[in-house]
Amino acid sequence: MIRKIVYAIFIGIIIAGVLxxxxxxxxxxxxxxVGKYYIENATNDAGAPNVVTAVTLLYRGFDTLGExxxxxxxxxxxxxxxxxxxxxxxxxxxxxxxxxxxxRIVFTFILLTGFYIFMHGHxxxxxxxxxxxxxxxxxxxxxxxxxxxxxxxxxxxxxxGLGGIIYVFIxxxxxxxxxxxxANFLPKGTMFDLLSAGILLPLYIAIGLKVGSEFAGIVDxxxxxxxxxxxxx
Amino acid sequence: xxxxxxxxxxxGIGLYALIIKKNxxxxxxxxxxxxxxxxxxxxxxxxVKGGTAPIFSKEWLVPPLFVDAIPQALTLxxxxxxxxxxxxxxxxxxxxxxxYGTLDIRKIRSxxx
Numbered sequence: 001m002i003r004k005i006v007y008a009i010f011i012g013i014i015i016a017g018v019l020x021x022x023x024x025x026x027x028x029x030x031x032x033x034v035g036k037y038y039i040e041n042a043t044n045d046a047g048a049p050n051v052v053t054a055v056t057l058l059y060r061g062f063d064t065l066g067e068x069x070x071x072x073x074x075x076x077x078x079x080x081x082x083x084x085x086x087x088x089x090x091x092x093x094x095x096x097x098x099x100x101x102x103x104r105i106v107f108t109f110i111l112l113t114g115f116y117i118f119m120h121g122h123x124x125x126x127x128x129x130x131x132x133x134x135x136x137x138x139x140x141x142x143x144x145x146x147x148x149x150x151x152x153x154x155x156x157x158x159x160x161g162l163g164g165i166i167y168v169f170i171x172x173x174x175x176x177x178x179x180x181x182x183a184n185f186l187p188k189g190t191m192f193d194l195l196s197a198g199i200l201l202p203l204y205i206a207i208g209l210k211v212g213s214e215f216a217g218i219v220d221x222x223x224x225x226x227x228x229x230x231x232x233x
Numbered sequence: 234x235x236x237x238x239x240x241x242x243x244x245g246i247g248l249y250a251l252i253i254k255k256n257x258x259x260x261x262x263x264x265x266x267x268x269x270x271x272x273x274x275x276x277x278x279x280x281v282k283g284g285t286a287p288i289f290s291k292e293w294l295v296p297p298l299f300v301d302a303i304p305q306a307l308t309l310x311x312x313x314x315x316x317x318x319x320x321x322x323x324x325x326x327x328x329x330x331x332x333y334g335t336l337d338i339r340k341i342r343s344x345x346x
Binding site: 010016018019028031034035038042043050051062063067077084125129191192215218222 | 236237241244245248249252253257274275278279280281282284286287288289290291298299301303305306309310312313314316317318320321322323324325327328
């Protein structure tokens with residue numbers, strides 16, 4: 001009982017600290033400093049109507065590269081943790097008939113929606129991360145509906161590596177052509193077109209490939225842990 | 234204002250689950266709640282009264298009142314990091330359960346406190 005009270009006081013102190021920090025930032029007021037510059041100049045610098053995408057990929061593209069690295073490290077960690085264990089065949093319940101038939105129809109549309117979302121990341125809300133996660137959920141559905149399914153890990157690793165290489169390569173081309181890493185060296189085109197906004201579209205395609213294949217790999221690791229027959233994990 | 238209050242509440246509930254709960258799955262849920270609350274707090278700090286999402290459309294080529302775009306961009310990456318971190322933690326929990334046969338942290342020797 002005393003322990004719980006002590007912990008409650010501890011949580012209260014943390015919340016109070018956050019509140020003290022928040023008192024400097026009243027809700028709903030316009031307190032933009034850097035954000036103002038981004039909103040005013042994003043259409044000229046990037047040629048993309050979506051300011052969030054311009055901030056993520058153009059102004060802070062290097063951060064995003066590091067963030068993709070974090071994702072890669074986590075996926076690698078999951079693979080390594082599950083790889084040391086021995087795999088044995090387990091009895092699993094066969095999936096439901098409705099799920100099995102329905103997933104054949106739905107899987108295509110999930111994949112298509114994922115591609116749509118990361119192709120239109122510079123125009124609409126969305127982008128490579130969201131589209132990639134959606135594609136991975138499609139593969140999760142396949143795993144849930146067929147008990148003997150398994151994705152080809154080698155091909156997914158190729159897709160993952162291709163995404164990372166494209167990202168770094170675009171950055172390096174910008175370094176050599178324009179003089180700074182991830183500079184926008186492609187023509188911007190007309191706004192609101194699909195093929196516009198310079199490097200943002202290929203960057204988001206690369207991120208979508210990478211995130212999708214990484215999350216699908218994580219799904220594969222977890223499902224393999226539940227019902228794998230052995231061999232490579 | 235309700236956004237500040239509810240995100241702080243989420244962080245509080247997450248901390249409670251993280252500290253008090255003895256089941257490892259519940260600890261993971263607490264971790265995720267803290268992350269969700271923090272994301273919500275960051276986005277709601279960037280909110281501007283009467284502002285819209287920072288995306289230009291053909292009707293609004295002159296910038297109208299937008300909310301701050303930077304917290305949204307940071308939260309976008311933070312969500313993905315949170316998901317991968319949760320997957321890694323869940324993998325650890327699976328291995329711990331295989332090794333000790335329980336999820337109770339009082340019975341897992343190396344986690345006792």
